[in-house]
Amino acid sequence: MRVLLVGAGGVGAAAVGIAARRDFYERFVVADRDLARAQAAVSGHEPKGFVAAELDASSAPAVTALCREHGITHVLNAVDPRFVMPIFDGAHAAGADYLDMAMSLSRPHAEQPYSLTGVKLGDEQFAAAGRWLDEGRLALVGMGVEPGLSDVFARYAADHLFSRIDEIGIRDGGNLVVAGYDFAPSFSVWTTIEECLNPPVIWEADRGWFTTEPLSEPEVFDFPGGIGEVECVHVEHEEVLLIPRWVPARRVTFKYGLGKEFIDVLKTLRKLGLDRTAPVKVGGVSVSPRDVVAACLPDPAALGHRMTGSTCAGTLVTGADRDGDPLTVYLYHVVDNEWSMREYGSQAVVWQTAVNPVIALELLAAGVWQGAGVLGPEAFDAVPFLDKLVEYGSPWQLREQ
Amino acid sequence: MRVLLVGAGGVGAAAVGIAARRDFYERFVVADRDLARAQAAVSGHEPKGFVAAELDASSAPAVTALCREHGITHVLNAVDPRFVMPIFDGAHAAGADYLDMAMSLSRPHAEQPYSLTGVKLGDEQFAAAGRWLDEGRLALVGMGVEPGLSDVFARYAADHLFSRIDEIGIRDGGNLVVAGYDFAPSFSVWTTIEECLNPPVIWEADRGWFTTEPLSEPEVFDFPGGIGEVECVHVEHEEVLLIPRWVPARRVTFKYGLGKEFIDVLKTLRKLGLDRTAPVKVGGVSVSPRDVVAACLPDPAALGHRMTGSTCAGTLVTGADRDGDPLTVYLYHVVDNEWSMREYGSQAVVWQTAVNPVIALELLAAGVWQGAGVLGPEAFDAVPFLDKLVEYGSPWQLREQ
Numbered sequence: 062m063r064v065l066l067v068g069a070g071g072v073g074a075a076a077v078g079i080a081a082r083r084d085f086y087e088r089f090v091v092a093d094r095d096l097a098r099a100q101a102a103v104s105g106h107e108p109k110g111f112v113a114a115e116l117d118a119s120s121a122p123a124v125t126a127l128c129r130e131h132g133i134t135h136v137l138n139a140v141d142p143r144f145v146m147p148i149f150d151g152a153h154a155a156g157a158d159y160l161d162m163a164m165s166l167s168r169p170h171a172e173q174p175y176s177l178t179g180v181k182l183g184d185e186q187f188a189a190a191g192r193w194l195d196e197g198r199l200a201l202v203g204m205g206v207e208p209g210l211s212d213v214f215a216r217y218a219a220d221h222l223f224s225r226i227d228e229i230g231i232r233d234g235g236n237l238v239v240a241g242y243d244f245a246p247s248f249s250v251w252t253t254i255e256e257c258l259n260p261p262v263i264w265e266a267d268r269g270w271f272t273t274e275p276l277s278e279p280e281v282f283d284f285p286g287g288i289g290e291v292e293c294v295h296v297e298h299e300e301v302l303l304i305p306r307w308v309p310a311r312r313v314t315f316k317y318g319l320g321k322e323f324i325d326v327l328k329t330l331r332k333l334g335l336d337r338t339a340p341v342k343v344g345g346v347s348v349s350p351r352d353v354v355a356a357c358l359p360d361p362a363a364l365g366h367r368m369t370g371s372t373c374a375g376t377l378v379t380g381a382d383r384d385g386d387p388l389t390v391y392l393y394h395v396v397d398n399e400w401s402m403r404e405y406g407s408q409a410v411v412w413q414t415a416v417n418p419v420i421a422l423e424l425l426a427a428g429v430w431q432g433a434g435v436l437g438p439e440a441f442d443a444v445p446f447l448d449k450l451v452e453y454g455s456p457w458q459l460r461e462q
Numbered sequence: 463m464r465v466l467l468v469g470a471g472g473v474g475a476a477a478v479g480i481a482a483r484r485d486f487y488e489r490f491v492v493a494d495r496d497l498a499r500a501q502a503a504v505s506g507h508e509p510k511g512f513v514a515a516e517l518d519a520s521s522a523p524a525v526t527a528l529c530r531e532h533g534i535t536h537v538l539n540a541v542d543p544r545f546v547m548p549i550f551d552g553a554h555a556a557g558a559d560y561l562d563m564a565m566s567l568s569r570p571h572a573e574q575p576y577s578l579t580g581v582k583l584g585d586e587q588f589a590a591a592g593r594w595l596d597e598g599r600l601a602l603v604g605m606g607v608e609p610g611l612s613d614v615f616a617r618y619a620a621d622h623l624f625s626r627i628d629e630i631g632i633r634d635g636g637n638l639v640v641a642g643y644d645f646a647p648s649f650s651v652w653t654t655i656e657e658c659l660n661p662p663v664i665w666e667a668d669r670g671w672f673t674t675e676p677l678s679e680p681e682v683f684d685f686p687g688g689i690g691e692v693e694c695v696h697v698e699h700e701e702v703l704l705i706p707r708w709v710p711a712r713r714v715t716f717k718y719g720l721g722k723e724f725i726d727v728l729k730t731l732r733k734l735g736l737d738r739t740a741p742v743k744v745g746g747v748s749v750s751p752r753d754v755v756a757a758c759l760p761d762p763a764a765l766g767h768r769m770t771g772s773t774c775a776g777t778l779v780t781g782a783d784r785d786g787d788p789l790t791v792y793l794y795h796v797v798d799n800e801w802s803m804r805e806y807g808s809q810a811v812v813w814q815t816a817v818n819p820v821i822a823l824e825l826l827a828a829g830v831w832q833g834a835g836v837l838g839p840e841a842f843d844a845v846p847f848l849d850k851l852v853e854y855g856s857p858w859q860l861r862e863q
Binding site for chain 1 (some may be wrong): 578644645726727730731732733734735736738742743744745747748749750751753754755757759
């Protein structure tokens with residue numbers, strides 16, 4: 062396996078640190094728009110086949126050329142979702158398989174954005190599924206932690222715990238605190254704004270996909286791992302688009318434990334138009350307001366040493382067990398920031414995101430996971446994946462409610 | 463009198479509309495960085511001596527040159543307070559008198575910003591007072607509505623209503639609503655952020671000037687003119703720096719009726735660092751986050767036709783009356799947006815700001831107000847000013863509490 066990792070930001074750098082302890086690849090090219098950042102990420106790992114490269118991820122031909130230069134077999138996309146399509150297309154043109162951790166972006170319905178879907182997350186990628194399938198190539202989409210591990214949990218629940226699933230509801234929350242800042246998100250604020258202010262999507266078996274109001278239906282969820290109660294709201298997320306394609310359920314939702322302060326911040330950004338990505342003219346220049354918001358906040362990947370607490374990703378499943386009795390189970394994965402910083406020098410949220418595509422690559426390299434077309438993580442057997450998670454030193458858990 | 467008005471924004475354009483109905487000047491040059499905006503402001507008023515010009519207000523030599531070109535006797539500064547010093551210095555170098563509606567900017571105390579003053583509002587201007595006085599020239603600073611009319615009210619109270627003043631507290635509030643926007647400030651958001659997030663300054667006779675926490679000591683004040691109760695908080699404002707220099711009082715404060723929603727927005731902007739003026743790098747360009755916030759919001763001067771409600775500026779004075787009995791009086795001025803739009807085509811807040819320097823220019827032209835040095839509005843007799851306000855069709859009022 063010859064990997065091209067696109068993006069040496071927080072998640073990309075963490076993936077390098079994790080992959081560097083494994084042996085499933087011959088070559089691991091780390092590309093970034095900023096060559097120095099790629100070089101810093103591979104530094105010390107050159108003997109294991111790591112190489113840094115410069116790449117404009119917005120250019121599919123540039124992705125293709127870099128794949129060809131290094132004989133790449135698998136492209137792992139670790140940049141923000143604006144760049145999904147050029148990397149996806151660039152990998153395809155080079156004959157490489159493809160993995161990402163977020164899918165192509167949605168566009169709201171023009172007239173009824175808060176009740177009907179427009180262009181959905183991943184639609185552009187699924188539109189190309191036939192081409193990938195015909196050529197026997199694999200695009201494994203949404204293979205981070207959420208989407209990713211959360212989808213694996215859904216598949217595990219369907220295969221091993223339930224005879225009937227009423228609802229699969231992803232619940233994500235944490236109690237991470239960054240010392241020394243009034244406000245410091247623990248994940249890319251660009252992506253957080255994107256997913257939190259877009260119309261959240263819900264799937265129901267008798268209705269299909271539909272949308273609702275951003276930040277709606279607040280619910281307090283009690284997270285394990287010492288995290289406790291956090292206010293969760295509906296958020297647009299890939300699991301809702303992926304799970305119903307492979308896992309039978311009556312309803313699929315995603316609720317994000319933003320907490321009250323973050324919810325208020327997002328509402329204010331929207332009110333002021335600062336969530337917008339379209340450029341505005343400011344003096345003599347044009348800038349995207351959302352990029353300015355991100356530029357004003359500290360880089361979450363660089364805050365690990367100031368952070369305390371844990372992050373939890375998990376899948377809440379309700380339905381009937383193998384005997385037909387009512388069952389509610391929360392399958393989850395907790396990462397403590399102190400552990401991830403000590404073990405890998407990565408903060409908890411980016412480490413938790415990065416470990417999953419590395420495991421997926423290892424399963425693909427070994428032929429344990431095989432497939433063609435555009436597939437989600439729930440299209441594969443969950444057990445070998447979950448076993449690897451334990452083997453990587455970061456076990457998953459299960460709580461019966 | 464030959465006037466140079468610097469700035470054809472909301473307040474500048476309103477000042478043109480008001481001055482165009484008066485006859486105290488021979489020439490009225492309206493200068494703006496954007497010549498088209500200046501031309502639009504003077505359009506139709508050319509026969510009365512109005513002339514448009516292009517000017518970079520950040521350049522004192524450019525101000526001086528434009529003054530000389532037109533034989534200017536009085537410069538009226540109607541741009542945001544970042545440009546006070548170049549216009550003030552440029553007018554001085556040209557031998558012209560000077561008026562503004564906001565004073566040179568403050569800088570917080572380096573170590574104890576929320577208890578001690580650093581560089582105060584107007585300090586840079588008062589440092590030049592000797593030069594202006596020696597040359598017999600006048601810089602009349604803070605001559606809008608607040609500061610401006612509010613200072614005139616303080617002087618009137620001291621001269622005609624009180625034998626002893628315990629506190630002079632400016633109270634500003636309104637009930638303006640802009641239809642069709644989630645959030646649309648009725649005044650320059652750049653200036654509002656500046657004055658609301660700087661440490662508010664307070665003056666006490668036995669302590670001098672000191673500062674406190676931004677947005678502190680919330681108080682509900684019942685405004686007249688149908689406005690009603692609005693939450694007011696301490697805000698940095700020029701009156702607190704001006705009034706104690708000429709009017710004897712034990713304490714001087716300023717509280718702004720921001721309302722809860724605006725206070726929350728300001729707190730969030732501060733938390734995210736979006737109130738900052740120093741440029742941040744965003745992609746390949748550098749921008750000031752506060753300028754981006756302003757660029758994302760609609761231009762308040764252009765919203766008059768969508769606005770309803772009134773704005774109230776006033777001065778609350780407590781102490782003892784001429785007989786030594788306790789007295790509390792609120793002297794105030796209300797402008798109804800419907801009236802100002804119908805009469806002048808200007809929204810209420812900019813009209814209320816603009817009328818005051820026009821009156822001051824008329825009093826100076828007639829020699830009713832005379833003075834030299836750097837002086838505030840309270841250095842002059844209040845009665846002729848307040849009489850002019852009535853004559854201009856916008857009477858002031860008085861409420862005994």
